[in-house]
Amino acid sequence: MTWLIWNIRGVNKVYKQKELRKYIRIKNIKLLGLLETRVKQHRWSKITSNIAPNWGIVNDYSAAANGRIWVMWDQGEYSINTLKVEAQLIHCEVRDTSNKVQCVLTIVYGFNTVEERRSLWSSLQDISINTNCPWLVCGDFNAILTTADRRSCHPVTFNEVKEFADCINYTLLNELQWKGEYYTWTNKQQAGERVSSKIDRAFGNHDWMVNWGHIVLEYDLPNISDHAPMLLTLQTVSQKIRVPFRFFNIWGEHAQFLEIVEAHWKKQLDNDPTQNVWNKLKAMRSAFRQLNQKEFQATTEKIDRASEELQKIQVAMGANYDDTLVPKEKEALMQLEKWSMVEESILKQKSRAQWIQLGDSNSKYFAAVMKERCHRKQIRNLKSLQGGQLLSEPNDLKEELCPFIKD
Numbered sequence: 001m002t003w004l005i006w007n008i009r010g011v012n013k014v015y016k017q018k019e020l021r022k023y024i025r026i027k028n029i030k031l032l033g034l035l036e037t038r039v040k041q042h043r044w045s046k047i048t049s050n051i052a053p054n055w056g057i058v059n060d061y062s063a064a065a066n067g068r069i070w071v072m073w074d075q076g077e078y079s080i081n082t083l084k085v086e087a088q089l090i091h092c093e094v095r096d097t098s099n100k101v102q103c104v105l106t107i108v109y110g111f112n113t114v115e116e117r118r119s120l121w122s123s124l125q126d127i128s129i130n131t132n133c134p135w136l137v138c139g140d141f142n143a144i145l146t147t148a149d150r151r152s153c154h155p156v157t158f159n160e161v162k163e164f165a166d167c168i169n170y171t172l173l174n175e176l177q178w179k180g181e182y183y184t185w186t187n188k189q190q191a192g193e194r195v196s197s198k199i200d201r202a203f204g205n206h207d208w209m210v211n212w213g214h215i216v217l218e219y220d221l222p223n224i225s226d227h228a229p230m231l232l233t234l235q236t237v238s239q240k241i242r243v244p245f246r247f248f249n250i251w252g253e254h255a256q257f258l259e260i261v262e263a264h265w266k267k268q269l270d271n272d273p274t275q276n277v278w279n280k281l282k283a284m285r286s287a288f289r290q291l292n293q294k295e296f297q298a299t300t301e302k303i304d305r306a307s308e309e310l311q312k313i314q315v316a317m318g319a320n321y322d323d324t325l326v327p328k329e330k331e332a333l334m335q336l337e338k339w340s341m342v343e344e345s346i347l348k349q350k351s352r353a354q355w356i357q358l359g360d361s362n363s364k365y366f367a368a369v370m371k372e373r374c375h376r377k378q379i380r381n382l383k384s385l386q387g388g389q390l391l392s393e394p395n396d397l398k399e400e401l402c403p404f405i406k407d
Contacts, residue, residue, distance in 0.1 A: 108139030180219030
């Protein structure tokens with residue numbers, strides 16, 4: 001099932017309605033977010049019936065003159081509960097009939113000026129505080145996130161990106177993987193007057209990335225608009241991928257580390273020097289896995305236990321002070337610091353977020369980053385060399401890749 005979010009730039013013209021209806025059919029769209037419809041309130045019912053008969057619809061005419069956002073869905077596939085309607089967003093709960101999809105969805109169409117968009121950033125921050133389930137935020141933000149997001153003769157200023165970036169950082173949203181053209185909007189002008197921007201985006205929170213981080217957003221051709229339509233095909237992950245061995249730097253600080261290395265390095269495992277080194281390194285994997293399992297797993301639980309122990313000791317010291325509690329307090333503090341730094345090191349290495357500042361780790365955020373990186377490395381589709389058939393089943397991918405790699 002595919003979702004479509006698109007700034008259609010007006011849908012009053014009959015030919016646009018026909019093209020949109022055809023696009024919905026060809027792409028098998030089941031949920032639709034339309035932006036900048038430019039349809040008067042007394043006409044929306046007739047036009048939506050032309051586009052997608054018998055579909056459910058939520059709009060924001062109550063919050064914006066002439067309406068700015070429509071959310072439409074196939075009622076045979078989804079049920080939607082509206083949670084918030086504003087001039088710049090519609091926030092709703094989405095469930096499918098098979099109970100495979102349950103999330104909250106925020107469709108965004110930002111105002112044109114920095115000042116007007118501030119209420120949008122504030123609303124997204126409020127929503128993030130009260131959301132503890134998969135959350136998808138997508139649409140036309142009418143704002144750029146980085147200085148590379150606009151190509152024109154006018155340079156991007158810091159003020160243009162700051163508030164959008166601050167909002168994304170505050171809400172701990174991650175941009176979805178995407179494919180297609182980088183710039184999602186153009187003013188359709190020529191030469192020096194042409195401006196291209198990346199203002200249409202999709203983000204997911206931690207829970208979205210854990211459940212649906214494998215989904216790749218597709219920017220299609222603009223077709224009847226000046227914005228690229230955003231296509232999101234929801235599919236579950238069917239293939240199980242073996243996790244490769246990864247060396248964690250924190251192991252090097254353990255007392256047994258050098259003993260493990262020395263014990264394996266003394267062994268002669270092959271007459272060829274290069275192969276001998278390779279075999280030694282390979283043999284150490286199981287020893288390091290055992291060390292990791294024994295000493296470094298469940299760091300969060302160990303932090304919690306150390307914190308609870310510290311609190312118990314300090315409560316006891318306050319109630320009935322005893323000199324024997326002082327070394328116990330120091331030991332509890334040392335354990336808390338130790339496991340906190342271990343967790344920090346592992347999260348930093350797994351996420352490869354080198355810009356993390358010491359003490360600023362956020363386990364949910366980095367879990368989402370790690371999940372997204374894992375999904376990004378997976379191969380889900382291949383075009384076969386013979387016949388050009390698109391392959392997606394795990395066994396078909398294996399049969400196609402293995403002979404190619406061996407050759």
